[in-house]
Amino acid sequence: MKGDVIKYQRDNIDTDVIIPGPYLKIHDYNELAKHAMEGLDKDFHSKVKEGDFIVAGRNFGCGSSREHAPIALAYSGIKAVLALSFARIFYRNAVDGAFLLPIEIDESTYNSISNEDSVEIDTEKNEIKNLTKNQTYAMKPFSELIGKIIAAGGLFNYKP
Amino acid sequence: MPKTLFEKIWDLHVVVEQKNGPTLLYVDRHLVHEVTSPQAFDGLRMNKRNVRRPDLTFATMDHNVPTSDRSLPIIDQISAKQIKVLEKNCKDFDIELFDINSPNQGIVHVIGPELGITLPGTTIVCGDSHTSTHGAFGALAFGIGTSDVEHVLATQCIWMEKPKTFEIKIEGKRKNEHAVTAKDIILSIIRHIGTAGGAGTVIEYTGETISDLTMEQRMTICNMSIEGGARAGLVAPDEKTFAYLKGRKYIPKNYDELVDHWSENLKSDPGAHFDKIFTLHVDTISPQVSWGTNPAMTTDVTSIVPFPEEYAKGNQDEEKAAIRALQYMNLKPGTPITDISIDRVFIGSCTNSRLDDLIEASKIVKGKKVSSKVRAMIVPGSQLVKKQAEELGLDKIFKEANFEWRESGCSMCLGMNPDILVAGERCASTSNRNFEGRQGAGGRTHLVSPVMAAAAALAGHFMDVRELDLN
Numbered sequence: 001m002k003g004d005v006i007k008y009q010r011d012n013i014d015t016d017v018i019i020p021g022p023y024l025k026i027h028d029y030n031e032l033a034k035h036a037m038e039g040l041d042k043d044f045h046s047k048v049k050e051g052d053f054i055v056a057g058r059n060f061g062c063g064s065s066r067e068h069a070p071i072a073l074a075y076s077g078i079k080a081v082l083a084l085s086f087a088r089i090f091y092r093n094a095v096d097g098a099f100l101l102p103i104e105i106d107e108s109t110y111n112s113i114s115n116e117d118s119v120e121i122d123t124e125k126n127e128i129k130n131l132t133k134n135q136t137y138a139m140k141p142f143s144e145l146i147g148k149i150i151a152a153g154g155l156f157n158y159k160p
Numbered sequence: 161m162p163k164t165l166f167e168k169i170w171d172l173h174v175v176v177e178q179k180n181g182p183t184l185l186y187v188d189r190h191l192v193h194e195v196t197s198p199q200a201f202d203g204l205r206m207n208k209r210n211v212r213r214p215d216l217t218f219a220t221m222d223h224n225v226p227t228s229d230r231s232l233p234i235i236d237q238i239s240a241k242q243i244k245v246l247e248k249n250c251k252d253f254d255i256e257l258f259d260i261n262s263p264n265q266g267i268v269h270v271i272g273p274e275l276g277i278t279l280p281g282t283t284i285v286c287g288d289s290h291t292s293t294h295g296a297f298g299a300l301a302f303g304i305g306t307s308d309v310e311h312v313l314a315t316q317c318i319w320m321e322k323p324k325t326f327e328i329k330i331e332g333k334r335k336n337e338h339a340v341t342a343k344d345i346i347l348s349i350i351r352h353i354g355t356a357g358g359a360g361t362v363i364e365y366t367g368e369t370i371s372d373l374t375m376e377q378r379m380t381i382c383n384m385s386i387e388g389g390a391r392a393g394l395v396a397p398d399e400k401t402f403a404y405l406k407g408r409k410y411i412p413k414n415y416d417e418l419v420d421h422w423s424e425n426l427k428s429d430p431g432a433h434f435d436k437i438f439t440l441h442v443d444t445i446s447p448q449v450s451w452g453t454n455p456a457m458t459t460d461v462t463s464i465v466p467f468p469e470e471y472a473k474g475n476q477d478e479e480k481a482a483i484r485a486l487q488y489m490n491l492k493p494g495t496p497i498t499d500i501s502i503d504r505v506f507i508g509s510c511t512n513s514r515l516d517d518l519i520e521a522s523k524i525v526k527g528k529k530v531s532s533k534v535r536a537m538i539v540p541g542s543q544l545v546k547k548q549a550e551e552l553g554l555d556k557i558f559k560e561a562n563f564e565w566r567e568s569g570c571s572m573c574l575g576m577n578p579d580i581l582v583a584g585e586r587c588a589s590t591s592n593r594n595f596e597g598r599q600g601a602g603g604r605t606h607l608v609s610p611v612m613a614a615a616a617a618l619a620g621h622f623m624d625v626r627e628l629d630l631n
Binding site: 009010011012014016017020021022024025026027039040057058059062063064065066067085087088089092093096097143144145148149154155156158160 | 176178180181182184195196198199203207223224236238239242287288289291303304305306307308310311319320321355356359360389391454477478480481484574575576580593595596597598601
């Protein structure tokens with residue numbers, strides 16, 4: 001999986017900035033996507049491309065349980081979020097509906113990846129390649145449950 | 161081996177457990193609201209599945225209902241539709257619904273306990289992060305997303321990985337317990353452990369202060385466990401818990417027998433191991449006011465807006481976050497907290513909208529007037545809270561002071577109904593999140609206790625509520 005990085009050097013990116021409350025009434029996911037990240041970055045919708053990745057700091061997706069948050073990102077084209085850590089409900093929502101991959105990275109990887117870098121993610125080798133900088137990093141492997149839900153394509157296809 | 165309360169409840173609900181792998185956990189109660197459920201019901205229909213246990217599933221509408229006159233139609237057509245959809249879903253799947261005209265309608269985390277749906281030792285889930293509130297009763301209560309809501313509707317079970325345990329001991333006696341409230345205790349805890357301090361854990365709150373707190377105060381504390389990053393928060397049930405629930409509408413017929421069982425079993429064994437421990441001494445804590453854009457960015461009312469460099473203690477990302485937060489909040493470092501003027505006051509939300517909260521706030525409001533520069537609203541957490549408050553004459557006290565007295569719902573906590581801040585407005589709010597735009601795009605939120613919010617409404621700025629006569 002290859003894509004370009006949109007980096008937010010920031011901890012605690014909460015679900016209220018990922019998809020602000022007033023839009024939770026929207027049922028059309030493509031419409032919802034037009035407002036993704038609106039609380040943090042008004043230009044997100046115009047710059048995001050299909051297949052992009054977000055890179056961010058600690059506790060990504062903290063706050064509300066709204067599954068609209070990973071949905072809005074996914075329908076914007078985001079295939080993975082690489083963060084130092086995730087809030088639990090966002091993390092589970094991201095994989096339950098097979099919306100995007102939540103990938104935990106370490107501090108040096110976080111510091112090494114820059115905005116607009118091209119990156120390749122290999123979840124079988126648990127490796128992230130920075131094609132722009134010609135570097136390779138390790139990603140934290142998924143737990144057994146999360147790995148299997150991802151492999152199954154979502155919670156409803158998961159068989160233990 | 162001695163077990164924690166969490167481990168005891170967990171073990172009793174395991175359906176399937178794989179060594180070092182995921183656990184399928186049984187769910188005793190599923191609470192449903194209008195915002196995170198529509199796609200889940202759509203999913204059931206699409207796959208021709210039924211709700212497995214409609215008798216254990218309860219629904220209400222709280223997030224986007226207006227808190228104005230209920231006899232008028234809902235103007236926002238999209239909200240009106242979401243509410244209609246929940247009505248249809250509950251009818252089609254035979255789920256009990258407390259609708260907008262029900263005397264039991266209210267914020268899902270207020271009505272669960274007050275109807276006796278929330279019980280000690282149970283597992284409770286809801287498509288809402290503040291489900292942790294129910295932990296105040298010794299229930300293991302998790303917020304979940306919409307896919308999990310669908311999964312629980314279909315199976316009454318949830319796949320989880322076993323969380324770690326975190327004991328937060330709250331020790332000591334507060335010098336002025338009307339001024340230094342449960343809200344100040346939980347804000348102090350989050351300030352110390354940080355927004356991800358509880359990540360991956362279930363917190364059990366213990367210690368003499370917890371025993372002293374009322375059930376409503378314990379709910380305030382458990383409610384904000386999620387703001388410290390925890391999966392859930394718990395308090396071992398005691399006589400106060402059992403007395404609170406006795407006689408409530410949905411408690412089981414053999415309640416007294418259950419109480420005997422609960423009081424014997426629902427507590428952590430002496431010597432039980434916690435993966436993490438933190439102790440808060442309440443003797444010296446002050447009333448708290450948040451100054452930034454996450455709940456850990458909080459300080460004493462007697463303090464100043466912090467200088468980002470000092471606040472960050474050498475962490476550059478923290479410093480940048482603080483600079484950005486102060487920009488958003490339009491605050492200058494060094495400003496005394498008591499010099500911050502406010503435009504709006506919101507007393508409500510699943511954190512602080514219960515009868516106790518309203519009684520405490522009313523004590524300082526009685527016979528006074530809201531500052532002419534401030535618009536203040538009281539939003540009772542449920543229709544029952546509203547009724548009880550009105551029986552005590554609290555509505556008159558608030559209305560005479562020029563507070564708006566409104567119908568129950570989530571209201572201005574989350575900016576998805578007509579109650580929102582206008583860009584630039586500054587609000588003293590008893591809710592749980594001060595994120596950017598949470599109460600309306602460009603709105604500025606200061607998290608405080610109901611007493612602090614009421615005092616700020618009268619004065620037009622924050623003040624040390626310990627100086628007031630609150631007895």
